[in-house]
Amino acid sequence: MTQLLGGIEAGGTKFVCAVGDETGAVIARDKFPTTTPEETLQQVYRFFDQYDVAAIGVGSFGPIDIDPQSATYGHITDTPKLAWKNYDFLGALQQHYPQVKFVWTTDVNVAAYGEYLKGAGVGKQNICYITVGTGIGVGYISHGQLYGGRSHPEGGHIMMHRAAGDDFAGVCPYHGDCLEGIAAGPAIEQRNGKKGHEIAPDDPFWQIEAYYLAQACMTYTLTFSPDIIVFGGGVSKQAQLFPMIRAEFAKLMNNYVRVPDLDQYIQHVKLGDDAGIVGSLLVAEDAMK
Amino acid sequence: MTQLLGGIEAGGTKFVCAVGDETGAVIARDKFPTTTPEETLQQVYRFFDQYDVAAIGVGSFGPIDIDPQSATYGHITDTPKLAWKNYDFLGALQQHYPQVKFVWTTDVNVAAYGEYLKGAGVGKQNICYITVGTGIGVGYISHGQLYGGRSHPEGGHIMMHRAAGDDFAGVCPYHGDCLEGIAAGPAIEQRNGKKGHEIAPDDPFWQIEAYYLAQACMTYTLTFSPDIIVFGGGVSKQAQLFPMIRAEFAKLMNNYVRVPDLDQYIQHVKLGDDAGIVGSLLVAEDAMK
Ligand SMILES: Nc1ncnc2c1ncn2[C@@H]1O[C@H](COP(=O)(O)OP(=O)(O)O)[C@@H](O)[C@H]1O
Ligand SMILES: Nc1ncnc2c1ncn2[C@@H]1O[C@H](COP(=O)(O)OP(=O)(O)O)[C@@H](O)[C@H]1O
Ligand SMILES: [Zn+2]
Ligand SMILES: [Zn+2]
Numbered sequence: 001m002t003q004l005l006g007g008i009e010a011g012g013t014k015f016v017c018a019v020g021d022e023t024g025a026v027i028a029r030d031k032f033p034t035t036t037p038e039e040t041l042q043q044v045y046r047f048f049d050q051y052d053v054a055a056i057g058v059g060s061f062g063p064i065d066i067d068p069q070s071a072t073y074g075h076i077t078d079t080p081k082l083a084w085k086n087y088d089f090l091g092a093l094q095q096h097y098p099q100v101k102f103v104w105t106t107d108v109n110v111a112a113y114g115e116y117l118k119g120a121g122v123g124k125q126n127i128c129y130i131t132v133g134t135g136i137g138v139g140y141i142s143h144g145q146l147y148g149g150r151s152h153p154e155g156g157h158i159m160m161h162r163a164a165g166d167d168f169a170g171v172c173p174y175h176g177d178c179l180e181g182i183a184a185g186p187a188i189e190q191r192n193g194k195k196g197h198e199i200a201p202d203d204p205f206w207q208i209e210a211y212y213l214a215q216a217c218m219t220y221t222l223t224f225s226p227d228i229i230v231f232g233g234g235v236s237k238q239a240q241l242f243p244m245i246r247a248e249f250a251k252l253m254n255n256y257v258r259v260p261d262l263d264q265y266i267q268h269v270k271l272g273d274d275a276g277i278v279g280s281l282l283v284a285e286d287a288m289k
Numbered sequence: 290m291t292q293l294l295g296g297i298e299a300g301g302t303k304f305v306c307a308v309g310d311e312t313g314a315v316i317a318r319d320k321f322p323t324t325t326p327e328e329t330l331q332q333v334y335r336f337f338d339q340y341d342v343a344a345i346g347v348g349s350f351g352p353i354d355i356d357p358q359s360a361t362y363g364h365i366t367d368t369p370k371l372a373w374k375n376y377d378f379l380g381a382l383q384q385h386y387p388q389v390k391f392v393w394t395t396d397v398n399v400a401a402y403g404e405y406l407k408g409a410g411v412g413k414q415n416i417c418y419i420t421v422g423t424g425i426g427v428g429y430i431s432h433g434q435l436y437g438g439r440s441h442p443e444g445g446h447i448m449m450h451r452a453a454g455d456d457f458a459g460v461c462p463y464h465g466d467c468l469e470g471i472a473a474g475p476a477i478e479q480r481n482g483k484k485g486h487e488i489a490p491d492d493p494f495w496q497i498e499a500y501y502l503a504q505a506c507m508t509y510t511l512t513f514s515p516d517i518i519v520f521g522g523g524v525s526k527q528a529q530l531f532p533m534i535r536a537e538f539a540k541l542m543n544n545y546v547r548v549p550d551l552d553q554y555i556q557h558v559k560l561g562d563d564a565g566i567v568g569s570l571l572v573a574e575d576a577m578k
Binding site for chain 2: 155222254
């Protein structure tokens with residue numbers, strides 16, 4: 001009989017839980033808003049108590065502690081969501097399911113992993129995944145492995161060369177006009193007085209958005225050096241952004257380093273909103289090997 | 290008898306060649322300016338022909354091709370030093386020394402490796418090395434290994450949030466006001482009308498320099514997530530920069546992610562100008578294991 005695997009995509013807005021098989025195919029899933037840890041974990045337990053899973057991949061919002069040597073390994077650390085601050089998320093899961101093997105990483109890392117094995121990154125080894133939604137997060141797969149250093153990337157908070165004439169102050173509570181502070185959904189809403197999906201596709205604003213996202217692609221290219229950059233998240237549903245990001249990227253880079261054909265290099269997430277949950281099943285599957 | 294190892298630190302300005310033992314100790318060395326490939330390689334051969342080395346670590350200026358699957362693996366690629374553009378550097382060395390084992394990486398990666406095993410990074414696993422000299426280059430050791438993705442990092446060319454009131458146009462021929470374009474030696478000289486070592490340590494200019502170098506540390510922290518950031522190169526000899534970089538870094542990051550004590554986290558290169566050549570001997574040593 002096929003072994004069942006579990007996945008948890010623990011986002012700051014909502015949780016997705018799924019049970020699947022070793023191909024990453026989802027057999028059952030549930031979705032609920034992220035409230036307090038206690039309330040949200042009760043929902044998680046209600047879902048997984050129905051199944052006998054061997055391993056669960058957890059992709060969590062963060063910052064999180066991913067250092068196995070650390071006393072706070074498995075905790076959510078400095079999040080502005082105060083109820084979750086310093087919460088021992090992995091510890092709670094392990095206590096409830098002592099027989100289950102857990103893989104603990106970021107929500108964006110599991111999405112990157114999903115795209116690596118089943119999405120736009122198939123056949124590639126180094127995948128940079130960027131979600132542009134309520135926040136901006138960066139996941140990275142390096143030579144087929146979840147990337148981590150001392151901690152995980154927090155590439156959404158890099159500082160930006162400001163677009164000519166753009167003096168929007170930015171909304172990041174930590175950094176003001178970091179990438180997330182000027183280009184994520186809440187920044188878009190604040191600078192335009194309406195939400196992203198209400199802004200016309202030919203509005204000149206998208207040129208500014210494309211400039212910042214292209215510049216982010218430049219920074220990740222010059223640091224990580226991926227084979228492909230995949231955008232997910234609500235804002236990336238604006239399809240007109242992609243040609244603009246590629247054009248701005250080409251201008252910014254000015255051929256300094258060789259990159260693949262830009263239609264291949266900068267892409268929209270192929271698994272769509274399922275990248276994270278599929279990726280969390282796949283990291284669970286890998287943990288069983 | 291101890292096996293002899295070789296190292297080549299191939300910089301854009303000068304080459305350093307050395308022969309050493311497995312501890313990274315230098316037994317003999319030579320140094321000469323980087324001219325044409327033919328002329329420079331003759332000097333390299335003249336040096337190494339005197340010794341029977343088992344392996345040579347080559348840390349080259351770049352960009353270089355480090356993808357073993359690529360047809361141009363071992364070449365210098367798009368350098369502005371035209372005589373070296375598309376030059377098959379590794380191929381030439383291998384042809385001259387067919388019995389020798391070569392390790393091929395960037396000049397900044399070998400310096401990072403030297404600091405990892407013998408310098409400021411001893412005991413750490415993830416080392417970010419930044420040289421600030423004629424250019425700005427970034428080397429990275431990830432979990433004890435030379436980092437590479439599709440290619441190697443080119444972190445000196447990231448775009449910058451400009452310091453308030455600073456409108457210096459930048460001198461990078463590719464990007465204008467990228468980090469290298471506004472903060473490397475030639476930029477310092479152009480904006481101040483004198484070379485870095487001629488500028489008084491209490492000149493307000495250093496505050497601007499520190500802001501950009503701190504911001505670079507922020508970007509590398511949020512992408513690579515190193516255990517330590519080590520600065521080398523001529524400009525980093527300005528010791529007054531270090532407290533200023535640490536203070537600007539703390540302000541910019543605003544405690545968003547946890548980093549080590551900043552006196553430990555941001556340091557001057559411990560091996561000094563020897564980091565690269567010691568590192569190239571050490572990567573050669575590792576290749577023999
Ligand atoms: N089609 C769209 N076009 C532009 N912006 C969108 C779109 N859909 C959602 N957004 C914006 O993205 C943000 C929500 O991001 P999303 O990725 O859906 O969820 P989250 O980041 O909370 O997981 C909101 O700020 C929303 O306004
Ligand atoms: N002590 C110093 N203080 C400030 N700038 C310096 C110092 N020494 C060298 N520089 C500058 O650094 C650049 C040379 O960098 P260096 O690291 O010595 O060599 P390279 O980068 O060519 O290998 C020059 O622009 C020089 O003006
Ligand atoms: Zn921020
Ligand atoms: Zn540049």
